[in-house]
Amino acid sequence: MAKRPALGKGIGALLSSASHEGGRKYFLCPIEELKPHSRQPRKTFDDGKMAELVASIREKGVIQPLVVRQLGDHYQIIAGERRWRAAQKAGLREIPVVIQDVSEDWALEVALIENIQREDLNPIEEAEAYRNLIESFDLSQEEVAKRVGKDRSTVANALRLLRLPDVVREDVLANRMSMGHARALLSLEEEEDLLEARQQVVHKHLSVRETEALVKRIKSIVAGGRPKAKETSPDPQLVHLAGELKRALGTQVKIIPRGKGGKIEISYFNPTDLDRLLEVLKIS
Numbered sequence: 001m002a003k004r005p006a007l008g009k010g011i012g013a014l015l016s017s018a019s020h021e022g023g024r025k026y027f028l029c030p031i032e033e034l035k036p037h038s039r040q041p042r043k044t045f046d047d048g049k050m051a052e053l054v055a056s057i058r059e060k061g062v063i064q065p066l067v068v069r070q071l072g073d074h075y076q077i078i079a080g081e082r083r084w085r086a087a088q089k090a091g092l093r094e095i096p097v098v099i100q101d102v103s104e105d106w107a108l109e110v111a112l113i114e115n116i117q118r119e120d121l122n123p124i125e126e127a128e129a130y131r132n133l134i135e136s137f138d139l140s141q142e143e144v145a146k147r148v149g150k151d152r153s154t155v156a157n158a159l160r161l162l163r164l165p166d167v168v169r170e171d172v173l174a175n176r177m178s179m180g181h182a183r184a185l186l187s188l189e190e191e192e193d194l195l196e197a198r199q200q201v202v203h204k205h206l207s208v209r210e211t212e213a214l215v216k217r218i219k220s221i222v223a224g225g226r227p228k229a230k231e232t233s234p235d236p237q238l239v240h241l242a243g244e245l246k247r248a249l250g251t252q253v254k255i256i257p258r259g260k261g262g263k264i265e266i267s268y269f270n271p272t273d274l275d276r277l278l279e280v281l282k283i284s
Helices: 011-022 047-060 081-089 104-116 123-137 141-148 152-163 166-173 179-186 191-204 208-224 236-249 271-280
Strands: 024-030 034-036 066-071 074-079 094-100 253-258 261-266
Touching (some): 034 081, 047 081, 074 094, 074 104, 104 123, 104 141, 123 152, 141 152, 152 166, 166 179, 166 191, 179 191, 179 208, 191 208, 191 236, 236 253, 236 261
Parallel strands (some): 066 094
Antiparallel strands (some): 024 094, 066 074, 253 261
8 A cells, every 4th residue: 555645744645655656637627616625625706816817817718727536426525625716706617637546545635735735724724624634534733743844733733722612713714803812811711701802803893812811811800709789689590591691592592581471582793793693593
């Protein structure tokens, strides 16, 4: 069995090795016959950079061929999905490709590492790509780091982001907060504290330094003990229900009893956040 090459010198090493083993074929492929890899880590594409690439392709065409493999009646993109998307927007009907006769595992590994080595990959997408490599190929963090040519600490710090609540990961994906914001929030042990801090970060557009200061204040309050209610203690059942709603919705929720009834307050910070809540609640 052929030994897999190390990838620290770039994705070209893997593709070059694959070309010797499986053969290559260049041709112009109808754009509708191409499909992205289903486990492609990149889910978001910067609109500004995409527009620049579309303009470049309209003027000069696609200079670097996509790397693909044939699957039945279509071709699966191994490397070059962004160029494929831009070519569609530019109105191209055909695009140059290189066919590689490689296995599914080989194709997945190339697709993951090709994206990890891009500078503009979102931190959450990068973390998910590392996790995919670990789970798909039974690798350690150290082995992943060697494959992608990065320090083990870089891989470890990225993977920590996957411990964030879904709503915070969505914030990072949507560029509402950076990796620096997310790493600061991760130091809060209680999810309730983390979600409350997240509210302030998003609503007040806090910088990373301001977020770190906020986290420090919250940790100081927690260390000193939370203040007790001045009057009657809240109903434990309502406190529990409010916590469950907060975790489910990813935002601040208050249940305020009044007589035999009461009200539920759900916070949101902007129209996008409201749309997210409506989607969670399945309200159209």
